[in-house]
Amino acid sequence: MTLTQLLVFGAAALLLGWIFKERWRGWLMLIGSLLALYWLQPATPIRHLDFWLPTASLALTVLVWTITRPPTTDDTRPTLITGTLITALVIAIGLTRYLGPACCPTPTRPPDLPEVLIALVVVAALAAAVIRFAPGRRWLLALSAAAIIALFVTLKTEPFALAASAGLRALGGQSAEQASALDLRWLGFSYIAFRLLHALRDRMTGRLPPLSLQEFVTYALFFPSLTAGPIDRAERFVKDLRQPFALSVAEAMDGLTRIVAGVFKKFVLADTLAAIALNGANAAQTTSTLWMWVLLYAYAFRLYLDFGGYTDIAIGIGRLCGVRLPENFDRPYLKQNLTAFWNSWHITLAQWFRAYFFNPLTRALRSAPSPQVPEAERRGLPPALIIFVGQAGTMILIGLWHGVTWNFVAWGAWHAMGLFVHNRWADYSRAHPPTWDNDPRLKRAANGLGVLLTFHYVALGWVWFALPSLSLSQQVFLGLLGR
Amino acid sequence: MERKVDLRFIGNVIFRALLLFAAANLLFTLGDPLPALGRASAYNLIFPGRQRLPYGEDPDRSYNLSLFTLEAMFASHAVSAPKPVGEYRVLLIGDSSVWGTLLKPADTLAGKINAGNYTTRAGRKVRAHNLGYPIMSLAKDLLLLKTAMRYQPDMIVWLVTLESFPYDKQLFPPLVQHNPGPMQSLISNYPLRFDPNDPSFVKESFWDRTLIGRRRALADLLRLQLYGVMWAATGIDQDYPEKYERRQEDFDVDYSFHDLQPPHLTAADLAFDILDAGHAVAGSVPVLVVNEPMFISRGKNSDIRYNFFYPRWAYDDYHRLLAERAEARGWHTLDLGDVIEGGEFTNSAVHLTPKGSAQLGALVGPAILELANGGE
Numbered sequence: 001m002t003l004t005q006l007l008v009f010g011a012a013a014l015l016l017g018w019i020f021k022e023r024w025r026g027w028l029m030l031i032g033s034l035l036a037l038y039w040l041q042p043a044t045p046i047r048h049l050d051f052w053l054p055t056a057s058l059a060l061t062v063l064v065w066t067i068t069r070p071p072t073t074d075d076t077r078p079t080l081i082t083g084t085l086i087t088a089l090v091i092a093i094g095l096t097r098y099l100g101p102a103c104c105p106t107p108t109r110p111p112d113l114p115e116v117l118i119a120l121v122v123v124a125a126l127a128a129a130v131i132r133f134a135p136g137r138r139w140l141l142a143l144s145a146a147a148i149i150a151l152f153v154t155l156k157t158e159p160f161a162l163a164a165s166a167g168l169r170a171l172g173g174q175s176a177e178q179a180s181a182l183d184l185r186w187l188g189f190s191y192i193a194f195r196l197l198h199a200l201r202d203r204m205t206g207r208l209p210p211l212s213l214q215e216f217v218t219y220a221l222f223f224p225s226l227t228a229g230p231i232d233r234a235e236r237f238v239k240d241l242r243q244p245f246a247l248s249v250a251e252a253m254d255g256l257t258r259i260v261a262g263v264f265k266k267f268v269l270a271d272t273l274a275a276i277a278l279n280g281a282n283a284a285q286t287t288s289t290l291w292m293w294v295l296l297y298a299y300a301f302r303l304y305l306d307f308g309g310y311t312d313i314a315i316g317i318g319r320l321c322g323v324r325l326p327e328n329f330d331r332p333y334l335k336q337n338l339t340a341f342w343n344s345w346h347i348t349l350a351q352w353f354r355a356y357f358f359n360p361l362t363r364a365l366r367s368a369p370s371p372q373v374p375e376a377e378r379r380g381l382p383p384a385l386i387i388f389v390g391q392a393g394t395m396i397l398i399g400l401w402h403g404v405t406w407n408f409v410a411w412g413a414w415h416a417m418g419l420f421v422h423n424r425w426a427d428y429s430r431a432h433p434p435t436w437d438n439d440p441r442l443k444r445a446a447n448g449l450g451v452l453l454t455f456h457y458v459a460l461g462w463v464w465f466a467l468p469s470l471s472l473s474q475q476v477f478l479g480l481l482g483r
Numbered sequence: 484m485e486r487k488v489d490l491r492f493i494g495n496v497i498f499r500a501l502l503l504f505a506a507a508n509l510l511f512t513l514g515d516p517l518p519a520l521g522r523a524s525a526y527n528l529i530f531p532g533r534q535r536l537p538y539g540e541d542p543d544r545s546y547n548l549s550l551f552t553l554e555a556m557f558a559s560h561a562v563s564a565p566k567p568v569g570e571y572r573v574l575l576i577g578d579s580s581v582w583g584t585l586l587k588p589a590d591t592l593a594g595k596i597n598a599g600n601y602t603t604r605a606g607r608k609v610r611a612h613n614l615g616y617p618i619m620s621l622a623k624d625l626l627l628l629k630t631a632m633r634y635q636p637d638m639i640v641w642l643v644t645l646e647s648f649p650y651d652k653q654l655f656p657p658l659v660q661h662n663p664g665p666m667q668s669l670i671s672n673y674p675l676r677f678d679p680n681d682p683s684f685v686k687e688s689f690w691d692r693t694l695i696g697r698r699r700a701l702a703d704l705l706r707l708q709l710y711g712v713m714w715a716a717t718g719i720d721q722d723y724p725e726k727y728e729r730r731q732e733d734f735d736v737d738y739s740f741h742d743l744q745p746p747h748l749t750a751a752d753l754a755f756d757i758l759d760a761g762h763a764v765a766g767s768v769p770v771l772v773v774n775e776p777m778f779i780s781r782g783k784n785s786d787i788r789y790n791f792f793y794p795r796w797a798y799d800d801y802h803r804l805l806a807e808r809a810e811a812r813g814w815h816t817l818d819l820g821d822v823i824e825g826g827e828f829t830n831s832a833v834h835l836t837p838k839g840s841a842q843l844g845a846l847v848g849p850a851i852l853e854l855a856n857g858g859e
Contacts, residue, residue: 249489272705275542276712282546291716298712 001040001227003267006313009036009223010259013320017247017255026241029218029321030082034058034089035105036223041187043107045180046165047172051110052119053186055090057221059123060148062086064196065216066127067144068203071135073210082213083127087120138204145200152193155184157404188226190401194352195220199234201356209235215242222325224317228310230328230348237323245322258316266309273302280468284475289482296480299466300459304333307346333458336450338418339426341458349401353394362390387423392416402465407473411464418457508693517697520704521555524563530711532561533720534588535613536627537707544722546713550703551661553630559707562612562634571607573851574614574631576624577642580775580833581615583840585723588613590837592642595844596851604856609848611640619646621757622653622677626666629764638855639765640847641758642775644820644833645801646792648753649741650676654683661685673760727830731791733783740797748800755808762814769854772816774805776823776843778832790832817850819843 001009012032020028037054044050062083069075094116096104103109110116134140154160161181168183169176199216202208211219211234219237277299278292286292311328318325330344342350365386381389392413399412436442460480467473526532536556539547550556557563566572575581575593583591589598593613601609614631616623624641631639646652653659654677659666663684670679690696714720738745743752762770777798778790788794802820809816827839835843 249493253493272709275706275709276716281544282713282717285717285719287718288716291712294712295716 001310001313003263005040006259006263009317010256010320013224013255013317014247014252016321017245017252025245025322026214026218027085029222029241029323030085030214031089033218033221033223033226034086035093036226037187037221038093039105040223040226041106042185044183044185045178046168046183047174048108048111048115049168049172049183050107051094051116053184053189054106055116055119057186057189057192058086058090058217059119060196061192061217061220062123062127062213063130064144064148064199064220065211065213066130066135067137067140068199068208068211068216069131069135070210075212079213082217083124086217087124090120091116136203141200141204145197148193148196148200152189153404155186155189156400156402188228191225191229191231192220194231194349195234198231198352198356202234207235209238211238222318222323224314224323225325228307228314229346230311230314230326231352232325232348236326240323243322247320247322251319255316255319258312258319260316262309262312262314262316264309265305265312270302270306270309273298273305277302278463278466278476280466280472283467283472283479286476286479289479292476292479296459296462296476300333300455300462303462303465304329333455334451335454336447337426337454338415338422338457341454342415342419345458349398353398357397358390358394361393362386365389384424388416388420391419391423395419405468406470407464407467410470410473411461414461414464418461508695511694511697512689512692515692517552517700517704518554520701521552522558524555524558525708525711526559527561527564530715532564533559533714534561534593535582535591535720536560536616537710537720538582538617539721541722542706542710545720546710546717547720548703548706548710549657550700550707551658552700552704553626553662553665555704555707557630557634559711560612560614562614562631566635567610569607571603571609571637571855572635573609573611573638573640574628574634574636575611575640575642576628576631577615577773577775578619578624578644578647578833579615579617579831580644580835581613581642582617583613583615584617584721584831584834585727585829586835586837586840587723588718588720590840591615592840592844592847595841596848599844599848601848601852603852607637607855609851609855611851615642616658618656618658619644620652620654620656620659621647621754621761622666622675623656623659625669625757625761625764626659626662628761629665629669632764632766632768636765636768638851639761639768639770640773640851641761641770642773643758643805644775644777644792645740645753645798646833648755648801649743650752650754651741653677653754653757654681659683669760669764673756673763675756675760676754730778730828730830730832730834732780734780734785734788734791736784736787738787738794738796740794743797745794745796748797748804750804750808753801753804755804758808758814759812762812769815771847771850771854772805772809772814773847773850774802774816774818774820775833776819776821776835776839778825778828779821781825792832815854817847819846822846 016025016028016032037057038051041050041054044053091113093105094110094113096106097109097111097113130140154164158181161184162179165181165183166176166179169179199208199220215238216234218241219232219234222232222237225232276295278295279299282295286295308329315325315327326348328347330347332341332345335341335344365381395416396409396412398415399408399410402408434446436446460477463473463476463480464470467476537547537559538549539545540549542548562572562574573596575596581592583594586594588594591613593611596609596611599609603609612634614627616627621643624643624647628639628641654666660683663686666684667679669675670677687696694701758772777793779785780788780790786795789798798820802818805816806818808814823835823839823842827836827842828834829836
């Protein structure tokens with residue numbers, strides 16, 4: 001997101017909250033989100049892909065809505081109105097290719113109109129087929145979730161992304177030899193996919209509230225949180241959306257203050273630190289231990305300020321149009337232990353994995369070997385092992401969410417190990433309270449030491465996160481140790 | 484008590500903020516603190532001083548940048564650290580061949596001279612400081628020399644080549660154009676053949692001197708400090724590409740040299756007045772003028788051109804004119820135009836390999852020592 005885009009979004013949100021109320025607010029948020037989806041999409045070297053990727057996000061969202069929509073819902077009229085609006089918008093964006101110099105909201109010229117129309121007809125036909133023949137079918141929910149995960153894995157795994165890029169290039173008549181895994185820069189897909197997975201899973205368990213197409217698309221593609229989250233929950237989001245809202249001066253100030261804080265964090269602090277933050281190029285060039293630590297600290301703070309800044313901006317813009325997006329960070333580097341860190345770092349992602357992976361997995365492991373066996377006779381796994389398996393699985397998956405590489409696996413494993421050690425220590429210290437607990441000064445010192453240790457544990461983990469290979473990471477670790 | 488946030492309150496806040504902003508801009512414009520800010524530097528304090536002046540087009544790879552605030556450029560250089568007792572300070576000025584394009588700091592001419600561990604007869608250790616800057620212009624050299632005189636030099640070594648001499652090259656460098664004050668003062672104080680009001684000089688309006696107008700220069704100062712971390716961490720201050728295009732060996736039939744015509748150059752065609760001014764600026768500090776090595780082609784049409792820069796007629800005339808001028812003025816000179824083998828030039832007819840640079844250092848070092856011992 002550039003400063004210009006940010007200014008436009010801020011002004012649009014302010015207008016939306018101040019002038020357009022009630023009925024129009026929902027529609028305008030939908031239109032704003034759709035336009036932002038195309039406008040924010042980065043350019044890609046594959047012809048027309050910067051039009052097709054946002055269109056694919058939109059198509060996926062609409063299809064997931066049709067799949068999660070309760071079969072008994074009588075919403076034909078609003079659905080048709082929303083569907084028509086979405087179709088008209090996509091066609092309008094496609095038509096900008098004929099506008100000459102005024103072209104286009106997308107980074108490059110959209111494809112020919114017939115191609116756009118064919119794509120729209122295919123999506124509409126699929127949506128109609130789901131509504132007509134398979135509304136709310138469990139197998140379809142599971143299949144859709146699997147398809148989204150498969151797509152996610154393809155994008156995040158270099159060889160698959162490379163093959164996909166080569167295929168797309170060949171399809172568009174471009175040379176496949178130029179293909180790169182970086183070609184598939186799909187704006188916000190990591191976040192959109194997880195919102196859609198959340199909707200599919202909650203529909204399976206019956207927790208997803210009925211949502212109109214307009215509400216669902218606005219939720220999944222809400223423009224402030226497209227680029228860097230947070231991953232809101234549909235039931236929470238829609239509550240804000242349905243609430244009557246008129247922006248007060250105090251709320252406007254809150255929102256604007258948050259945006260200014262975010263801009264300062266992202267564009268002043270984080271972008272400044274980026275010049276000296278650890279990366280694949282400077283890691284190999286750094287010759288001194290002291291400066292290697294400086295680069296690592298710079299990376300740690302840059303990452304936090306960059307991500308935290310974007311979150312502030314998203315929350316601020318959301319607030320201006322009456323949506324209180326969830327917090328994603330809560331002073332994570334000041335936490336006394338790793339568990340507290342993970343309750344305050346990328347909170348919505350951690351909560352997502354807790355809800356949809358850790359909790360179900362540990363529940364399943366606790367009730368092993370079989371739920372058919374009476375509880376008294378069950379011989380579940382030892383609690384420590386359950387915790388370990390749950391944490392290791394969760395953290396490695398969180399690592400893989402960032403990219404399917406060994407470095408992200410190592411990063412996840414590092415945090416899993418830290419969380420497990422802390423979990424065991426917490427259990428032990430509950431039974432054997434440490435002596436410093438009784439002395440306020442000692443306790444303060446221990447807490448300070450905890451903050452310092454936790455920060456450095458996390459910072460060392462960033463070595464894997466920041467670098468492209470295990471060998472380079474090892475080189476940096478040796479450098480940090482003075483070797 | 485918490486203040487009620489209403490439109491009046493917001494209006495007040497905005498009004499005061501604007502007032503403060505305007506006042507800050509006005510104060511900044513009147514005070515012009517850029518040079519003072521440029522002198523405030525973490526180099527030689529937290530980071531080691533740079534071995535050459537900051538210059539770079541690709542900061543992400545070179546951890547370096549080009550800026551125009553002379554004070555900041557010099558403050559980031561090791562030369563601005565206090566002069567150690569017993570140091571015989573030699574300042575090298577010149578173009579990219581002195582600055583050391585494609586060369587690591589230790590492989591530049593300054594690095595090679597320092598590696599030679601020369602000691603004067605009086606027991607002072609010769610320490611060469613690289614003040615080259617990668618643009619060919621004697622006016623630019625003079626501007627840097629004038630600033631460098633603050634740093635207690637014992638000798639100036641000025642490496643020159645014909646390409647730095649034509650008048651159309653003099654006010655061309657952005658560094659010169661963005662420092663109109665010091666340059667105009669040189670033009671006024673020395674008999675230089677330039678108009679102090681030449682349109683090449685950047686004329687700053689009131690708005691250009693405000694905080695807003697100076698935002699780029701201020702950001703550059705900050706970036707220079709920031710890249711100090713990377714300089715300290717890596718010792719890298721330029722991009723070293725794995726592959727580069729080699730200097731040209733074959734040429735078309737081309738006799739041209741700037742807008743000057745064969746068969747002969749005259750002294751009036753070349754900016755010898757700047758060399759005169761340089762000697763005057765140096766005052767009692769000895770100046771050694773070195774005609775720097777150049778690539779001599781043996782390729783196609785090498786009977787017409789020595790290299791990419793020079794047709795033979797122009798260079799031969801320059802060579803003669805420089806010798807005549809030096810003799811007339813009693814300058815100390817060293818003619819090294821043809822001493823380095825063609826294989827030791829890299830991507831330009833004046834850029835040397837580390838080996839070529841070592842050969843040059845082995846010639847310049849003793850000449851410095853000889854001149855130093857003669858004066859001590």
